[in-house]
Amino acid sequence: SQQGEEDPQALSIQEGENATMNCSYKTSINNLQWYRQNSGRGLVHLILIRSNEREKHSGRLRVTLDTSKKSSSLLITASRAADTASYFCATDLLMDNAGNMLTFGGGTRLMVKP
């Protein structure tokens, strides 16, 4: 089963607009990560936010985390056609033996039109 759920499932915007994707999760987390995936390829790590952080920036990306609502959002500003991809949130759960397991949501498919 998947821990997180992204909203919306699909998003289509014009180049230059901002894109906002939301993620909700069910259990307590160690940290939350956002990944990007171009069609059928490997995952690229975008940003990690720890459970004691509320907001984090990286270039055109802004991530927020609300642990009381068990939700996170990813904002991509001034989008480009090259941002077209699927975006996944993943919660990071520590296992008993110090390993960690990522639990992914279903993803948001973003299309940025030129």
Next chain:
Amino acid sequence: ETGVTQSPTHLIKTRGQQVTLRCSSQSGHNTVSWYQQALGQGPQFIFQYYREEENGRGNFPPRFSGLQFPNYSSELNVNALELDDSALYLCASSTIISSYNEQFFGPGTRLTVL
């Protein structure tokens, strides 16, 4: 690119057969995790290997098994293939340190079961 490599890139098998997928971890990493990603869904955690031993397992049957070698590379073996095993299989390498274990993903192996 992350430095994590996977082979083969594509594979076609028939139901009932067995398959072995391979992963070479990024230099300096001692932990490998495997994920299954069905079409249109987020990745699901299969298991993690650390120091050549299984370090945690998701909700997958025993016919999914793995190995980790002294050089930290890893194999995923699936026996008695079923049609639902058709998916993109991703491996990710990391180093277990404290509570922050960023995972670096390879490009994946696309398995089709006919």
